[in-house]
């Protein structure tokens with residue numbers, strides 16, 4: 001994993017307008033619910049439930065002489081939580097990065113269904129993929145994506161501000177998510193002043209505040225103890241599939257996979273098994 005340079009929020013391409021802040025899940029603790037907030041219309045639309053949101057066909061990726069992906073087909077449906085598992089080096093992170101438009105595959109393609117029509121993610125240039133990542137995807141990684149010099153509130157609000165939202169509206173929406181995820185009172189702490197589990201909650205809030213239909217998580221609980229890990233997974237699932245959105249999670253943890261609706265197992269860059277997870 002350390003060899004990847006994931007920078008999901010890099011780039012300065014601006015969308016046509018500010019993204020609408022998403023509403024925290026209603027089951028979460030009451031809080032200052034963001035005004036005029038709504039997830040994208042298609043995110044929880046029953047008419048779209050179960051429809052393919054991401055489809056990868058024949059994905060290949062090599063690094064020098066190392067084959068990371070050797071022809072992967074994978075369809076992810078709206079509202080699913082898909083766990084990608086496999087031994088170290090089997091290609092999990094590379095697959096996640098290809099699906100999310102962080103790296104371009106050498107061969108095959110990735111298609112994303114959006115409200116505006118299908119997008120061939122793998123055919124976009126870096127600017128297009130950067131914009132897509134900002135508008136369509138949320139990211140919860142084990143490390144490195146929260147900005148340590150910013151507060152929890154600023155880290156969440158920046159996801160909206162990168163899309164053009166005004167600071168007050170972005171901070172209002174961010175506060176709603178932080179409150180919903182149990183971080184009321186910690187809004188103004190810097191990331192280094194939070195525990196690992198609290199920092200992951202900030203990452204979840206940032207991934208959800210834009211209403212992104214698909215969230216990608218890479219070992220989101222890898223650095224957490226088992227009790228905190230269960231809490232973070234509860235919150236991550238509640239914020240994504242709990243509101244009709246979609247989660248793709250790379251994990252070594254069978255406990256995390258058991259919470260998902262589907263498990264995909266990789267070996268040597270190929271899908272070798274696929275089965276329902278415990279959540280189905």
Ligand SMILES: Nc1ncnc2c1ncn2[C@@H]1O[C@H](COP(=O)(O)OP(=O)(O)OP(=O)(O)O)[C@@H](O)[C@H]1O
Pocket residue numbers: 001003004005063064066067068086087088089090091092093094095
């Ligand atoms: N940027 C890179 N440069 C060179 N080789 C790479 C790069 N990224 C990944 N690889 C190689 O591609 C293969 C797949 O890596 P990947 O990180 O996708 O595996 P993984 O299943 O996520 O592993 P882990 O569980 O250890 O994170 C590995 O052999 C890895 O060393």
